[in-house]
Amino acid sequence: MLWTPFKKVPKECLGIDIGTSYIKMVEIRKRGKDKELSNYGEIKVSDIYPDFKASIITAEIEEVANVIGAIIAEAKIKTRTAVFSLPDYSSFFTTFTLPAMTKEEIPEAVKYEAPLHIPLPLTKVTLDWQVVEGFEKQGVPLEILLVAVPNEIVNRYREIASLAKLNLEALEAEVFGLIRSLIKSDLTTALVDIGAESTTCSIVDKKILKSSHSFDTGGKRLTEALAGLLNVEWERAEKLKIENGILGVKSVREGLLPTLNLILKETEQICSEFSETERKEVENLILAGGSALLPGLKEYFAENINLPKFPKEKFGQVNKKVEIADPFSGLISPPVLSKNLGEMGPLYAVSVGIALRGIQ
Structure with missing residues (x-):
């Protein structure tokens, strides 16, 4: 979604996810009706630039392009067609209603209505809609x-792709x-993507x-x-967090729970606002992002999240299905790659999704 310069659909594509401290990419190839990983x-930028303290998002364009080139060289990736993800916090989302009209009338109507909902002049933004x-x-x-x-x-x-010698197929918001x-289904689902910064x-x-x-609030x-x-030290705390989550050492659990509860309560609020507006239950939660793999997090969400149930008098704690993101289901992959995919899923969900965009 958003920007697609090419109309011919490639048979293979890179999905490149530029996060705040990591850059991750996957290469997916179309084989008949199948899609193959x-x-x-991936590279943590500080591994290449030890003194790098800022977010990748604000780094010099040349630095980001060099990191992408390093991943491609290290992984021996051959594909040069790519889709880049756009961070959700740099994208503005809104919904509005138009009166009934023909398909041909919609583009002009959207262009007329957009200034009422976008906080920037239309000359300074790129728009997409559905x-x-x-x-x-x-x-x-x-x-x-x-x-x-x-x-x-x-x-x-666009400049990063050019410097990295990639053919930019499209840009698409992470979500x-x-x-x-x-x-994979029509269930009303909350996607909770716990990134490093947000x-x-x-x-x-x-x-x-x-x-x-x-x-x-993030990792x-x-x-x-x-x-x-x-x-x-920060490095020691990071290791303790990853190893223990909220299942191990009591002091680690006590240190993590206040922040995890902030994430849980924000998620409840967002889901509740949707349910009150749409009169629908959120039936499923999927946890993505690096922190989704914290030991015990999935179970903690399942046991503690409170969401509205309709009819409204049934409001209260409801046992919801909570899953860990698995973007690799449905893809075929070489055995040499398959053994690590279970642990990689939450980290690579954006990369896989935007790569699939490139071959559809």
């Missing part, structure tokens, strides 16, 4: 999902990659994005809280 790779409700029903109002990304962000990614790789909770109904909200804050409580 051919290769993958009809999420009412399109197939004549005489029914249309619900439009509008996405806007600042042109400076779009241009930055759409997650939907493509993780949503968490994004997106509600998907019948495989269509209904809402998406980000908040500034780094978990580590910082633990380091402060135990009075240990």
Whole structure:
């Protein structure tokens, strides 16, 4: 979604996810009706630039392109066609309603309505939109999902691709990659993507994005809280977090739970607002991002999250299905790659989703 310069669909594509401290990519190839994971790779930017302290998002374009080139060389990736993910916090999402109209009339109507919903001048953003409700029903109002990304962000990614000698097939907001790789049914699902700097909770109904909200709590804050409580160095706290989660040492659990509860409560709030508006239950939760693999996190969410149930008098704790992201299900892969895929799933969900975009 968003920006696609080429119309010819390639048979293989890279999905490149530029996070705040890691760059991850997967190579997916189309083989008849099957899709094959051919290769993958990742680099923590500080491993190449030891003095690098800033977010990748604000790094010099040349540095980012060099890191991408290093991954491609190390993993011996041959594909040069790529889709890049756009961080959700750089993308503006909104929905609005249009009166019933023909398919041909919609683009002009969206262009007219967009300035009422976008906080930036249209000359400074790149717009994309899709009809999420009412399109197939004549005489029914249309619900439009509008996405806007600042042109400076779009241009930055174009330059990175050019310097990395890649053919940029498309740019796409992270959430759409997650939907493509993780949503396999029509269940109303909350995608909870716990990144390093922030968490994004997106509600998907019948495989269509209904809402998406980000908040500034993520894996780094978990580590910082633990380091402060135990009075240990950041690196030591990170190791303790990964090894123990909330199942191991009691002091580690006590250090992590306050921040995890913030994530849980924000998720509850976002889900509740959706349910109150749409009169629908959130039936399923999928945890993605590096912190999704913390020991005990899946079970803690399943036991403690409170979501509204309809009829409203049944509001209260409901046993929801909580899953760990598995974007590799449905892909064939060489045995040499398969053994690590279970642990990689939450980390590579965006990369897989946007690579699939490139070959569809």
